[in-house]
Amino acid sequence: VSKTFLVHSYGKHTFTCKTLCEEKKKLICGIDIQCGNPPDEPRNVSCIQYGTDGYPTCTWAKGNLTYIHTMYVI
Numbered sequence: 001v002s003k004t005f006l007v008h009s010y011g012k013h014t015f016t017c018k019t020l021c022e023e024k025k026k027l028i029c030g031i032d033i034q035c036g037n038p039p040d041e042p043r044n045v046s047c048i049q050y051g052t053d054g055y056p057t058c059t060w061a062k063g064n065l066t067y068i069h070t071m072y073v074i
Contacts, residue, residue, distance in 0.1 A: 007035050010067035036067030047074070 007013055016030035040063025047058040058074055 007033065010036050034068045037064060039066050039070045039072075040064055042072060045074075 001017075005015065011034070013033045013035060014030060015033065017028045018025045019028055020026075042060040042062060045058065045060040047056045049056040060072070062070075062072070
């Protein structure tokens, strides 16, 4: 079975498949889809470290909002 859905908004969308048996609905499967934008390349990256044993602290401009969980790794 195949079905195409157009998603016109950002965020989490849940789709489920159910069966109807003797007037009862039973959940068979489902999926959560996260819709958003790909992240922009970080701009204005700046890092500073205090002392020789300190951890660096970095800041940057993320760009446009992605609407999904985004992790940045330096």
